[in-house]
Amino acid sequence: MARTPQSVSATPTDGGDLTRLVTRHQPLLERARTALRTREHWSPYPEDPRAYGPEAEAAGEAAFRALLGRPFELGQPGRDGTVGPAPAEGGERSPYGFELGISYPHTDPDTLLPAMAAALPAWRDAGPEVRAAVCAEILHRINARSVEFALAATHTSGHNPVMAFHAGAVHAQDRGLEAVAMALAEQTRLPARARWRKPQGDHVVDIGKTFTPVPLGISLVVANSVFPTWNGYPGLFASLATGNPVLVKPHPAAVLPLALTVRIARETLADTGFSPDLVCLAVERPGEEAARTLAVRPEIRLVDHSGTTAFGAWLVEHARQARVFTSGSAVNTLVVHSTGDYRDMLANLAFSVSLYSGQLCTSPQNLLIPRAGISTDEGHKSFEQVVADLGEALGTLLSDDNDAAAVLGALLGPAVSERVDLAQAGKLGHVAVPSRAVHHPDHPEADIRTPVVVALDAAREADRATLLTEWLGPVCFAVAVDSVDEALALLARTTRECGALSAGLYSTDREVERAMVAVCADVGVMLSVNLMGDWYISQSAVYSDLHATGLNPAGNAVYCDTDFVAGRFRTVGVRRYGGAV
């Protein structure tokens, strides 16, 4: 399973092979484009690991284990050193409590970038259909190894097994395919050839035209540690599908998922007759801050960043030679006004604030609840009662350690743990629902905690400062507000000042819903209304939901609107007199 670079075919395929590849993936890409038009539910990548055959799980685990404790080879040019395997040397440590022991090649950009640039013309000249098919083939090969990818996600980002298989593997693949389909649609919007005939006086001016998509240059993907593939694939595949070579700079804590990705991409490119250097990995030494130096190089014409809003802003400020797409931090607000299904709402809320220990960028942080309480199908509930009942719902969901470990995730590092400690110690406000440590059955060293719910009051200035700060991790706030109007004003302020990727509402009142819809349009954040059952505010359905809006400080990249792909290439026309093309 874990193919080494030695198995890469160096023999370019003939044109017939590429034609067959295009034919093979064409229905898939067409189907994806249909889903993107209708926004219906669809995915080619099964969410259930059992769909991958009886051997898949064991084979994936063996493949993952085979990666541990040894050098990871990529076959890239310009190797000038090694990163890892010890954490002090840049090696990764699983949030579940062990060192991966993998070392990676470090490469010299002065060798790597020219090699990537040299690979561009043939890739550009292959055209959008071939590029889309090769990208789909890369994703197909990644998909076949989803168990291995899920384990890589678990032991770098601390995901629980279900989240790792979903967000770490198949949903990331969906985000990649979505970008490929969008890029293909956009690059084929103009006809490759056209005839322009204009009656002029007694004759016809006859001009033959060609329109050729041309990439911008080399694309840099600066990845994060929480969702390196889910946040990394959109930019990687949007750029690659539009003809740009892609250099992936992984987060030092989560190299493996992208190293696997880059290796599979390189193998696929070589197998299909292209230079593997169209996709390269830039692993950094501890303290190297490679993103800062790479992003401002003149060869880099596109940057996709996911990470802190502050570094995204730095990139926009400094990487002026490039188009910069950013996905940053968010403080997400959920307004609890009223409900016709109190128990289901509480269960949904409890799961939403627990999933991956609140480390999703779409996790709700601030639950705004009228201080006078809410009306429900079980009668009026006071603010305190709602918070207590939420605590009870959290208890039901998380009281068993095994169950809890399946919903939560391992905390990503000391910064997250310290935030929980601070909240738990009552430093932020009254602890309405305390956090508890969860013992993982297989990984006793993992730091896993249930969410702490702190009660705040929007009328208090100190509390407002607290809720206007991002508390990534299992920390959420039940915030007493005077009225719906105050809740909406606070949501607007939070979104404008801190950025937001999700907003939520529970209300049976159409007027309140209308007002909330209007505010979310004004400040630019996606709204989820009265979610119940097993669909949650933090989830984003690929091919259907847009991730982010580009309208607030949480970033300017939207997965995947047209703007995300349209500027990654340009079109060069040729006009020939007489109609020849």
Added chain:
Amino acid sequence: MARTPQSVSATPTDGGDLTRLVTRHQPLLERARTALRTREHWSPYPEDPRAYGPEAEAAGEAAFRALLGRPFELGQPGRDGTVGPAPAEGGERSPYGFELGISYPHTDPDTLLPAMAAALPAWRDAGPEVRAAVCAEILHRINARSVEFALAATHTSGHNPVMAFHAGAVHAQDRGLEAVAMALAEQTRLPARARWRKPQGDHVVDIGKTFTPVPLGISLVVANSVFPTWNGYPGLFASLATGNPVLVKPHPAAVLPLALTVRIARETLADTGFSPDLVCLAVERPGEEAARTLAVRPEIRLVDHSGTTAFGAWLVEHARQARVFTSGSAVNTLVVHSTGDYRDMLANLAFSVSLYSGQLCTSPQNLLIPRAGISTDEGHKSFEQVVADLGEALGTLLSDDNDAAAVLGALLGPAVSERVDLAQAGKLGHVAVPSRAVHHPDHPEADIRTPVVVALDAAREADRATLLTEWLGPVCFAVAVDSVDEALALLARTTRECGALSAGLYSTDREVERAMVAVCADVGVMLSVNLMGDWYISQSAVYSDLHATGLNPAGNAVYCDTDFVAGRFRTVGVRRYGGAV
């Protein structure tokens, strides 16, 4: 014809009127979208003034004359002074030799911008179809007054009558409608409502979704003096159609065409029940440099600039709160290698360098010709012979003053005249074809000159410095090159360093053509091959040709690719559990 603001209806139309407006313009917009897909020839706006009826010319002239010598009213809020009518006070002077005598209101942005922002929500909520229909109605009303617009273009930008009616009126309207159609297509790419049903275990998750286009904010159009409408309408209509109020900052020398545009837009908006303040004009006092202060205001979220590359770069550097689209300067290269139709080539070249006295941003400046000469259907022609024959073709085209005045244009100002004087004096190189002053039959004061052709040698460093500079106006260079390879290298360097909007080739050699196509793809410039008859390198067919590529320093705005419209709005989704929308 010249309606004053008093005739603007202040009564909002009812919904039925808007429905009828959408129905009326829907076939036009659909037809435009078809042309944009096929890139075939099409336009709804006749190029022949006679198509507008027997009265149109006289009525248009009367309307234009009625504008002269009096205040131009707009009915905008925040008036705090007057610009013009005297040139010293900011009034316009026709390049054909007289003062327009028009004064304009000066407005306070601190009043104007809030009024524009207040107009946004209703315009946003009207939706893309209504906005497109209102924009089409604005263009329809502008089109009906094309004679008046052509005269306004003639007496601000110095166009000849045909160019004024085309580039100053109907082709500018085409560029506007193109942007409206692109914006409509892009805003309706997502369904307004969708249903998402996902089988999950034993049930189906059912989510109703809405997707709403949301504008970014106020859009600023910084217009130029040569083609204020042709270069201004794409940004104006792309922004307005995507929901953004638009503030138009005209060039001080060419206010009238955009003042007329803004007044008609305001009338149309009021007539259709919207705030006229969705479109406003910011006329500046002499020396005010209003673009610098307006472009960096926080309310401004989009800037469209056409003008010098240097000021475009300033805007990109400073207007960081906005998305900035630039259309800058260009140095365009045409390679003359060989031809099968020598006489037609010379006639085409002569017209191309003469049209509007070379003041088009797409005019060819550097004609690269092998020093060993070229092969033609009339046998081998030496470098000197080609240049002499071009001079003869120019003579044939321009020897009659009346004919010459119909092809050339009035020089825009002393800077252009001085460039011609410098070239004519032999300061740039050997004058191969001298310029001559043309006497305009009706406007003896107009400064009209035929092109001067200067012979340069690519082997001389001083000559390279000359040809790597923009010489806007009737100055072109016949440049001796050693080989096709040197010509292509020089074209590449010129395009990369100076920017280019057009490239041309005359060659009967398929290998040379292939090499030229490859270089133009590499450096990003549209190529015209072997143009003959009455279609010229400097022409851009709206709905078919993309203007600019965004790949070289001539600007990042492309009329009209998807990137030009896709980033002017964002989409806000709402998800409702249970499938309701």
